[in-house]
Amino acid sequence: QYQSPDASKLLTGTSVIMPMYNASCWLDECLQAILHQDFTGTMELSVFDDASTDDSRNVVERWRERLEARAISVVVSGHNSAQPRGVGYAKNKAISQSCGQYFCFQDADDVMLPQRVRLQYEASTLHPNSLIGCKVQRVPEGSTERYTRWINTITQDQLITQVYMSHGPTVVMPTWFCSRNWYLKVGPFDEGGKGVPEDLLFFYQSLRQGGGVARVDQCLLVYRYHEKATTHSVTEETIWKLRVDFLQERVLSQWESFTIWNAGKQGRKLYRSLSPTNQKKVKAFCDVDDNKIQKGFYTYEESKQRPKPKIPVLHYKDASAPFIICIKLDMTGGVLEENLNSLQLKEGMDYYHFN
Template sequence: MASDFKVSVILPMRNAAEWLPECLKGLLDQSYQDPFEISIFDDNSTDNSLHLVESFREQFAARQITLKVTQIKGGGPLGCGFAKNSAIKASSGEYLCFQDADDISHPNRIELQLQAAMGIPNVLVGSRFFRIPEDSTRRYTSWANRLTPQQLYTQIYTANGPTLIMPTWFCHRSLLQCGGFDETPGVPEDLILFYRHLNRGGSLKRVDEVLVTYRYHSQATTHSIQQETIWFHRLNRFSSCVLSEWNSFTIWNAGKQGRRFYRSLDAKLQKKVVAFCDVDSKKIANGFYIYEESSEVPKPRVPILHFRDASPPFVICVKLDLTGGEFEKNLQSLHLIEGKDYYLFS
């Protein structure tokens, strides 16, 4: 496909009138001087989103920014995956800049992310972000913005989702040749594409500047995805790419989250669990976790050890930043290598 533009902004929307003026103004104010395209797919909005988009058309034209709007009229919403794929299909840019209708791109976003992406084949580029309301997801925002380049790859199994958040994604068009976004209703289409990209040997890169204002609100589509569904996709990839390669491992957390993880494993992987470990003296004093739901006779009994007496590799089912730094100190004291001796599955 011949590219008419170097960059296409991919903007799916549904009933986004409350936020669109700020979103579109952010794209209008880009420091990137070459012509670019904004490909909008309207997912059957019932508010005045389309009218607001059209009100910006002349201003965009004056900046040599082409506005392309597509929609399928009638019926209910077709979903995030369908809307993103439709906007991509209607676009023609060599590079794709993903923009949610409720977020704001900072003026140098396209310029800096294009610089980061050029010359690196099959790279998914993200950026740091600012969250509004500012204290709405403090721990999540801190986690995402502080990840090291290596942790972009190792911390992909936490409940936080992709280590590069989707509203900051920027990539070459060819990256979507893996089939685009999953259009099945109720699935985490961003996480699925993220894992698929890594499965194909794709690389990750973050521009370490704040290039997006990422809005948190009750109507965000993120809230429509069941946590159990996300858990399934995380566990499925973790099992096939990590646990299947280990001969044995220890689950760090003998409490609710560690036991849930153990029960979620298939029988073959459960047999690889040599112990739980913890710091809670009461749990350790119990000696064993007995898997009562098992059909095996006798029931599986997994030892519970103090973390200093346990052996790596570890699957860590402990949430970060909730123990006043004690867990992090304990982990650091073992001098382990993340991605080799342990993975987080919190």
């Protein structure tokens, strides 16, 4: 349960919110980077240890004196249960013991650049009802290349239009910065534990509440990829269902009819995942594959309707907007992007990406 901090201690500055679980091998680099922030406002580090079995807590304590010498106050707590309670729980606990009016979320295995807190604090004071992100440097270099390119190159408009993509939040959780007031309006984080995408759930809830999304267009975080990252515990099916539901709620509920761009596996899967009401709105599939187009129709075999629904399959040039595009970006050597550009459509009005 969220507890408001003691009003007499409430700061005007920033709390770095750090959930921690078996992070001792990364903590020295992480904490040194917090020490070297060029932010001149009040700063606090709030760490919650989620039942680590290594010496993570000791490592943080070893840094306490140096951090406090730089006027960065340190709050550390945790629990020693047999099992960790999960990232959502640890974030909520770190927040409830903190005092800052702004939150800078920091994963214990990542490294912030010296200007991160200052630049994101400035952006957050201008956009108090937004989640603020930044560009990242991915290490090891070359890991998740397409994902990293997407994080760093989508436009400010696409931070809103591309929220249905399989990549998850358009500003990635390890880069988040927001006001305490906004967290209180949206949160807390889901505490379901392992396998729950607490970041995507919070992100969608923030959008439902009318929140904005913004990005500082500088690289302010070294974002580490490794096999033990909690991201790997979330299944694709869990994410898929959340995205479909959000797409139906935010977009398809506003449209009278639409075309699914991709008559293959992903397009048909999206069709089958829709509510009966939204299935009826699908006027066609479109594609560039002659074999699919020549078949003429996709028949929905699992339908209880009689006769079974038969959806036309058209060439994309013969199909009409709006479209839901179920083809991965950056995978066709630019062909998809060229085809889209040739139709002179507007993203967020005539089409949305869903892959």
